[in-house]
Amino acid sequence: MGDNGGMDEFSFLAAQAAEIGVAVPPVRRLNHTLADGRVVSALEYGDAATGAFGAPVVTLLHGAGLNAHTWDTTILALGLPALSLDLPGHGDSSWRDDAAYVGRTLAADIADPITAWTDASQVLVGQSLGGLTAAALAASHPELVRALVIVDITPGIDPDGDAAQIGAFFAGPTDWASRDELVDRALAFGLGGTREAATRGVFLNSRVREDGRVEWKHHFAHLANALAADPAAAGAAQQQRSAVRGALSASGWDDLAAVTAPITLVRGDRGFVTTADADLFRDRVPDATLVEVSSGHNVQEEQPVALAALVADIAR
Numbered sequence: 001m002g003d004n005g006g007m008d009e010f011s012f013l014a015a016q017a018a019e020i021g022v023a024v025p026p027v028r029r030l031n032h033t034l035a036d037g038r039v040v041s042a043l044e045y046g047d048a049a050t051g052a053f054g055a056p057v058v059t060l061l062h063g064a065g066l067n068a069h070t071w072d073t074t075i076l077a078l079g080l081p082a083l084s085l086d087l088p089g090h091g092d093s094s095w096r097d098d099a100a101y102v103g104r105t106l107a108a109d110i111a112d113p114i115t116a117w118t119d120a121s122q123v124l125v126g127q128s129l130g131g132l133t134a135a136a137l138a139a140s141h142p143e144l145v146r147a148l149v150i151v152d153i154t155p156g157i158d159p160d161g162d163a164a165q166i167g168a169f170f171a172g173p174t175d176w177a178s179r180d181e182l183v184d185r186a187l188a189f190g191l192g193g194t195r196e197a198a199t200r201g202v203f204l205n206s207r208v209r210e211d212g213r214v215e216w217k218h219h220f221a222h223l224a225n226a227l228a229a230d231p232a233a234a235g236a237a238q239q240q241r242s243a244v245r246g247a248l249s250a251s252g253w254d255d256l257a258a259v260t261a262p263i264t265l266v267r268g269d270r271g272f273v274t275t276a277d278a279d280l281f282r283d284r285v286p287d288a289t290l291v292e293v294s295s296g297h298n299v300q301e302e303q304p305v306a307l308a309a310l311v312a313d314i315a316r
Helices: 013-020 068-078 103-117 129-140 163-169 179-188 195-204 219-228 231-258 275-284 304-315
Strands: 027-033 039-045 058-061 082-086 122-127 145-151 206-208 214-216 263-268 289-293
Touching (some): 058 129, 068 082, 103 231, 122 304, 231 275, 263 275, 289 304
Parallel strands (some): 263 289
Antiparallel strands (some): 027 039, 206 214
16 A cells, blocks of 8 residues: 555554453644754543543653554553653654664653643653653653653663664665555564554554655664665674663663652563563662563553553552
């Protein structure tokens, strides 16, 4: 399908809601322009019972290469007014020219939009890169966060996950004739789960350009493609990543130490956080709560109802 086929970004919500037996709340897209002209975009979900938008209670931040819609089913199950942001470089938010997609930088980008869109401190939920960003935001803007939930990430773990697999996945063209080609590629790499889920994920994470070609929305795909075309640059980038990762690990632990809100770490038993990582987290953040669920890294997609129940308990 080279165009949207009459569908929009909310076309999948009814089926997702029916699958878990809930009603679809009102949903709308919000945009906030930063001082430098870049845009941070988000989805606001209202109250299904009243059909109205209320003050958001929960704000959610996705992982690298994903977008705000990764939280759709979790938010539907949650049943509370919520915000789901497209982090800079993802979804409908602007890309960063410096490609600095790290927790503290992203936290600085999203602080003003969250302030504008909310009128009370939030239960802030972040997965992977979003979790590191959430920790940085909670440390630097404690007034915005009343509780912090970090999903399957700790400082020192690469939020991009298996960089080799991701690099190979995006090593092809930067644009495609149809979304079906992207679905086929995702399934060939073992990504996306069922074809239905992969189709939904591709639709929500890609866009049709004016020339009719399809491209990924997030900046990471284009960066990975450029590195794949230049082995020398890829090698240098890998060395740089290793150096940066060490520095970010230290800053990430510093951020967590500075957080005054209650912290919960949700660990997928087949995710990125190993038993040793979890033990280190307990040692470094002794007052935090650690919850383990049967899931891979993307807990919000594999166990959305269970994750929603946990967040709802914290939000009460």
